[in-house]
Structures are given as C-alpha cells and as structure tokens.
Amino acid sequence: MSVAVIAFNHISPFHLSVPCLVFGKDRRVGDSPWFELVVCAGEDGALVTNAGFAIHCDRGLDQVAGADIVVVPSWRDVTETPPAALIEALQAAHARGALVVGLCLGAFVLAHAGLLNDKRATTHWAWATHLARDFPSIDVDPKVLYVEAEQVLTSAGVAAGLDCCIHIVRRAYGRGVANALARQLLVSPHRDGGQAQFISQPVPQGASDQRLGQLLDWLRANLVEPLSIDQVAARLAMSRRSFTRHFKQLTGTTFGQWLINERIKAAQLQLETTHHTVEQIADACGFGTSLSLRQHFSSIVGVTPTTYRKAYGRQV
DSSP: OEEEEEEOTTOOHHHHHHHHHHHSSOOOOTTOOOOEEEEEESSSSOEEOTTSOEEOOSBOGGGGGGOSEEEEOOOSOTTSOOOHHHHHHHHHHHHTTOEEEEOTTHHHHHHHTTTTTTSEEOOOGGGHHHHHHHOTTSEEOTTOSEEEOSSEEEEOSTTHHHHHHHHHHHHHHOHHHHHHHHHHHTSOSSOOSOGGGTOOOOOOTTOOOHHHHHHHHHHHHTTTSOOOHHHHHHHTTOOHHHHHHHHHHHHSSOHHHHHHHHHHHHHHHHHHHOOOOHHHHHHHTTOOSHHHHHHHHHHHHSSOHHHHHHHHSOOO
C-alpha cells in the first residue's frame, strides 16, 4: 500500500516526521505487508522547515496520482490558500478512491479542496472555530482526536497525528499489527477520549472587571461549597441578571458551566497527583457524589475518571 506525504515550505519538522515514522520504516509483523512511503514536494522551489533547516524532495506532486493514501501533515498558515496544483492533486486522489488525510492544520488544505464539505472533521482545538467559520459547510468537532468520513481523515493537533496514523495502520492491516507498532513506538495503540483532555479554559485576557476576577479566584478556592448563582451574585451586590451578563462577558460561558469546568479541572489535578478515591475527589471538588463526578467528567473529558487516572496519574 503506497503512501504519499506532502511537504511544503515552512513545514513543521515534527508534523512531517509523524507519518514518516509510522509509514516509512518497514515494521511488518511476520508475513504482513507494509507501506511504501514517498515524501513529495507540494510546491516548487526550496523547502525550508519552520525550524530553519532545509529539506530536499526528489519527488513532486506527480507521486500523488498513484498513491493509495495521501497525507497533508499540516499547513503553514490557516489564512493562506494552498497552491492550485496541490488542491487539484488532492481532489483527483479522492475522486479515484484514495484515502486523503489532513493532520492537524492539514484539515484546512482539505477544506480548500472541498473534500470536507458536508462531512464531520476536526483540527487542532485552537483553530477549530476558525475552520468552522471559514468553511460553514463542515461539521467541525473540536473534541475528538481524529475522525473519518467517506475516505477522508482529519486529526487534532500535534501528537494526535500519531493516533491518526496508527488508526490508518489498524484500518489497513488490523488491530494486531497496529498494537505491535504501538509497542515499538512506546505509545498507546488507541487513546480513549479526545482533545477535551488537553484543552485549557483560561479566563479571557483583558477583562475589565477586577471584582469579578477576584471572585473567580475565591470560587476556585471554595469549589467544595454548594455555590448558587444567587449567593455568588450577592457577594458582589449584583442582581442575578446583572451578574449573569457580566459573568458571561468575562468568562465566555455561564456561571453553571464555568463552575462545572473548574471542578472538573480540580478533579483532574487530584486524579493526576493523589491516590484519593473517586468518592473522596468528588466530595473535595464539590460534586457531592461520585456518580455526579463520573457523569460530568465523562461528558466533558471524554473518559471516565478511572481511565484518566490510568493514563495520567502518579505511578505508585
């Protein structure tokens, strides 16, 4: 099975290395087949990485015509339209049935090619809103690590490209081969959950209301308390309506959702750094019951507290 990885000027060395790491070395198990990799230049001229060193490609976009899988590892600027020749090569590859893959910001290249129209797709969470705004016909899901739709694959940012490439191995040669590859690379063969595990939700910069900012610090220090919106509004001598309006202007979300998110982050920290039981953590973070913690945690993070602890908790 042939794989064409498209390089371009100012490419990130890491993003280019991910598909090369997975598909470039013969990692077959027993008599299983493996991929044939070619890295091809997606545009004319010298190619220099964004780390400052140059890369040399002997092959060009003509290699895409015969590839079973075509990978765009990222893209240099989400506001820049990719070269017409690259877009045409991707469109032709998809039309003949090749699997077309956009890792991280590579989703923007696929979007320009029209390959994501009326499909579910993802990209790095920090740019998901931008993708949805510029391409409203795409169903952008910022919470997943990767998503496949009609011979098109898109992944979240950075390390999620590795998850996506291992998925391609699993898709092509089965779970056993993919698991063996993951062991060689010292990574999980399939990570549970999604980007929500890694998204920080800081208070937006430039907020003008210092009293509300101070209130947020107080709330974080008192998450164990049964905090009602009326009680909190009263601390600032505000009406419920006025407090609700100012709070959303400051945080970008409702008081109830912000409080849940902060309690989830506090629970994540305890799961990572302590050996407290889920019941103890639920109580300490203001959820009251372990059932409530599990329900909110699974909804927001995408995995159970136990699964999260296995992945990120302090080892005994």
